[in-house]
Amino acid sequence: MTVNESTQSAAHAGAEQPSRFDPNALVQIRRVRKSFGAHQVLRDISLSVPAGSVTVLLGPSGSGKSTLLRCINHLETIDGGRIIVDGDLIGYRRVGNKNHEMTPRQIAKQRENIGMVFQKFNLFPHMTALENVMEAPVGVAKRSKAESKQRALDLLARVGLADFAGHYPAQLSGGQQQRVAIARALAMDPKLMLFDEPTSALDPELVGDVLDVMRELANEGMTMIVVTHEIGFARGVADQVVFMDDGLVVESGPPSEVLDNPQRQRTRNFLESVK
Amino acid sequence: MSAQTPASGAQAFEFSTEDDIVAVPLRRPWRWVSAILVLLLLSWFIVTVATNPNLDFAAVGEFLFDPRILSGVGLTILITVVSMVVSTLLAVVIAAMRLSSNPVLSSVSWFYVWAFRGTPQLVQIVLWGYLGLLFDKLRLGIPLTDIEFWSIDTNTLITPLVAGLLALTLNQAAYSSEIVRAGMMSVDEGQREAAFSLGMSPIYTFRRVLLPQAMRVIIPPMGNELISMLKNTSLLSVIAVMELYTQAQVISSSNLKQVELLIVVSAWYLFLTSVLSVPQYYLERRFGRGTTRNLPPTPFQRIKAALNSRKPGPEPAPATTVTTVIGE
Helix, strand or coil: CCHHHHHHHHHHHHHHCHHHCCCCCCEEEEEEEEEECCEEEEEEEEEEECCCCEEEEECCCCCCHHHHHHHHCCCCCCCEEEEEECCEECCEEEECCEEEECCHHHHHHHHCCEEEECCCCCCCCCCCHHHHHHHHHHHCCCCCHHHHHHHHHHHHHHCCCHHHCCCCHHHCCHHHHHHHHHHHHHCCCCCEEEEECCCCCCCHHHHHHHHHHHHHHHHCCCEEEEECCCHHHHHHHCCEEEEEECCEEEEEECHHHHCCCCCCHHHHHHHHHHC | CCCCCCCCHHHCCCCCCCCCCCCCCCCCHHHHHHHHHHHHHHHHHHHHHHCCCCCCHHHHHHHHCCHHHHHHHHHHHHHHHHHHHHHHHHHHHHHHHHHCCCHHHHHHHHHHHHHHHHCCHHHHHHHHHCHHHHCCEEEEECCCCCCEEEEEEHHHHCCHHHHHHHHHHHHHHHHHHHHHHHHHHCCCHHHHHHHHHCCCCHHHHHHHHHHHHHHHHHHHHHHHHHHHHHHHHHHHHHHCCCCHHHHHHHHHHHHCCHHHHHHHHHHHHHHHHHHHHHHHHHHHHHHCCCCCCCCCCCHHHHHHHHHHHHCCCCCCCCCCCCCCCCCC
């Protein structure tokens, strides 16, 4: 994206949401709208995520937070607005005053910079942990096999799974699978990591290991957008908490404001219910 | 187990110290009765067949490796392999069309499967054999114009063998496409999303992520289809393709040893289908990796293990007086 265009949108979005605008942010979401049939999932979402910061999306189920996350790497198309990651307009090319959807190959190129971790892990079941982590660096980024293997082993060691490189996903616990999934996403050296309810499918005693890995990642300066119900994680790690309901951002700000001193009744009700 | 049970006051039974009790399984005399009955029936059947004066076992041995039978076996294998390979490729295309979001492609694919699955294979075979009645010449040119690059008399190109190959291939493609489609649909949608999120293109995702997982579901029914195909080649006798069954018919029509030749043919079909189950077993193992926690050993590995266990183990280590603990 040109600097010119992002400053234009700056003036526009800045007028209505002064606190959230940051023209230098790594992720800029501007007035994004999305419907599934007649149901409008995202009404008008604007959001900035500065590089190196952690943003936690909170909200009741059906509020659109997972959909928003999936729009950021174009797993879902959007009906209007724009999403810019590291200066690239995601999923679309600007032609006149319209955005035209890119070809699958162009979109794939953009996704290399954006790692994603899913609620159900989605590891490739026919590959070992090591092969899962190596597949994209070797097959997509065309790095050498030896280099990718060394890097994959380092990443597995980093998530505490050095001894499990040869295991198939079916031989790993949920928490271990999710940590392999994080290592797999990191192997492409993404600039941004998206976490879609990474601990919701885990047994309670396994949640801690995954959150520890995420916490460490945040401390190392990774830019992260996390959809989660773990309020403790949000309070301890997030720089920005965004509370969404019914396709709108209800409230956003540092955790000390949104979690400890919510201004809106809807936010208070939600925080009460997940306590 | 310790010999002494803890004396837990009120729970002290009089035989509580006798914990070495043998558990006797239920006796099942009817297993013996039913087994003997079945064995008796079986031996009665074998004796009846073996002592039948109308059966000429020498003829079975004589024709088992008759050159005509062997050439029939060769042609049967050729037809099976060609039809199966081509129909599988066609099936992938038909399944992809059916799964595509283009309504024309998906309807045409649906119609194809409907037509070829809904009519008897025998009828289709005869129909292809009569292709010459429908088109006297086959032309290569621009449709609906008189421009023609090449043309050939239908009965020259479509020999009984080609008609048979066409019939079996096109029919099989309809069935196989449904198997391929089921395999593709069995892969979780999250797999595609995970692959996409790593920057994989749709084709790369299909080749490296979706297809290997679909294969696990596709291979067992395709093994079935392969065995069916091998046996269905015998239907081509109606259009005089000189495969195994037709050859046997030709021989028996001259020497009138119909049953003997049917035994020869059956023996060959049984042998070929047995051979075909071996690659299926190994393919299933290959594509099943990651699905079971521990793959059982293959029969060869079992035999190897059994032979190894019979060999005497290595000599026990000699006694030593050194008592250094490693790592101290």
